[in-house]
Amino acid sequence: MGWIQSFTCITACVLLLQQSTVSAMPMNEPRALIKRGATLTGKFLHITDIHIDPKYLEGADPDNYCHRHGKKRSSESGKYGALGTRCDSPVALVKTAFDFLKKEIRDIDFIIYTGDTVRHDRDDDLPRTKKDVIDGHTSVMKYFQSAYDLKHTPYIPTIGNNDAFGHNDVVKNDKIFTSLKTIWSPLSLNLTQAFSSGGYFVQDIVPDKLSVINLNSMYFFEKNSDVADCSSSTSPATVQMKWLESTLKEFKSKGNGHQVYMMSHVPPIDDDGSKLYKDSCYSQYLNLLGNYGSIIAGHFNGHTNNDNLNAVIPDGKKDFTYIAADDKDARDLKSTLAKSAVALFNAPSIIPVHNPALRVYTYDIEGKDYPYGTIRNWEQYYIDLDDANNGGPVEFKLEYDATHLYGVDHFDGAGVGQAITNIVSNDKSRDLYKKYAQVSS
Numbered sequence: 001m002g003w004i005q006s007f008t009c010i011t012a013c014v015l016l017l018q019q020s021t022v023s024a025m026p027m028n029e030p031r032a033l034i035k036r037g038a039t040l041t042g043k044f045l046h047i048t049d050i051h052i053d054p055k056y057l058e059g060a061d062p063d064n065y066c067h068r069h070g071k072k073r074s075s076e077s078g079k080y081g082a083l084g085t086r087c088d089s090p091v092a093l094v095k096t097a098f099d100f101l102k103k104e105i106r107d108i109d110f111i112i113y114t115g116d117t118v119r120h121d122r123d124d125d126l127p128r129t130k131k132d133v134i135d136g137h138t139s140v141m142k143y144f145q146s147a148y149d150l151k152h153t154p155y156i157p158t159i160g161n162n163d164a165f166g167h168n169d170v171v172k173n174d175k176i177f178t179s180l181k182t183i184w185s186p187l188s189l190n191l192t193q194a195f196s197s198g199g200y201f202v203q204d205i206v207p208d209k210l211s212v213i214n215l216n217s218m219y220f221f222e223k224n225s226d227v228a229d230c231s232s233s234t235s236p237a238t239v240q241m242k243w244l245e246s247t248l249k250e251f252k253s254k255g256n257g258h259q260v261y262m263m264s265h266v267p268p269i270d271d272d273g274s275k276l277y278k279d280s281c282y283s284q285y286l287n288l289l290g291n292y293g294s295i296i297a298g299h300f301n302g303h304t305n306n307d308n309l310n311a312v313i314p315d316g317k318k319d320f321t322y323i324a325a326d327d328k329d330a331r332d333l334k335s336t337l338a339k340s341a342v343a344l345f346n347a348p349s350i351i352p353v354h355n356p357a358l359r360v361y362t363y364d365i366e367g368k369d370y371p372y373g374t375i376r377n378w379e380q381y382y383i384d385l386d387d388a389n390n391g392g393p394v395e396f397k398l399e400y401d402a403t404h405l406y407g408v409d410h411f412d413g414a415g416v417g418q419a420i421t422n423i424v425s426n427d428k429s430r431d432l433y434k435k436y437a438q439v440s441s
């Protein structure tokens, strides 16, 4: 064999070899996060708004965002945070939360995290750098990795309004998407082209039964002035809304009971009832929730720091609106509430705007009495921050249990309608709801 022939052979053989490895081992082929046939506990964790701040200083002045001391030592900014101020979360608080998860919250199938990882960019004397943003995401990722084996307890994060390089402003093909793709790469998430261009994705959780639609709410968020609203056909907001509709349509057309969770950082509705989305996006979004309620087993947000429950209800014409669990008008809306489409779960934060909190949901894994994935209960945990800062116990304790508070054991459309009816028709329950909305702070 001459050298040219052997050279050709070697090249061809190497090529062949490469090809066969590629087809035999589809690297990173996205799959459902939970293996087919795995034993499930029927519980998952929802945590939100960690806002870790390595620059937090115990005793520093809350007027300086707890970054610098004032004339005298502040009694507000304790070791575990400064309750109700504009300071972010000290590392000690974040550690406490993950120690609790590591020790006490073991029996969960997966984790959803509704974003706002990085500290706020509020302090003009300490502007947030790109490196600060990346470091925030990287460190929180490490906390999750240290508390759980994420191969067995998958972790699904999303993007908050303080998670990109600029506050609130997330654009098409935003650079943060590329950075997060790298930071989240150990999670084997289905970060396809939709994520690279828009920061949203759909991911199977339980094969053939439950998926999550993870939205980039920054495109709908009224405060994002860099993106046009949903009346512009070329806006990234419209592109995402169309994608959402076709994704929901696809799941619905399966007709096999496959359910979806929807998650994102900013909810459509604020804790005072005002809209957080641009008008055109808000109405389109609520109508999608209303029209696809039969396949949406849960809708999860953070951002407001409050613990709220809302229901998407028909508005009596042809559109959908919402009602809050403590709205007195709900007393006269029994028949409308019975037709509720979806429950909107807003979980309170780790950042101590109120007492730091996290929750564990129980979801339906039978799919017999209620659709698969239906929320059956949740346990709300919190730290009494003043106690913790003043030498008391530094521990998360149970604040309430949703089935007891709301008097129902299923939070599908009909269930959440009943839950709201129960809250508004009992003054004691309504007072409790209001107290818990602020995490007993």
Ligand SMILES: *[C@@H]1O[C@H](CO)[C@@H](O)[C@H](O)[C@H]1NC(C)=O
Pocket: 030, 031, 032, 190, 192, 194, 202, 203, 204
């Ligand atoms: C990944 O996303 C695509 C759409 O971008 C979807 O069709 C596919 O089912 C998803 N795969 C998994 C495993 O979730």
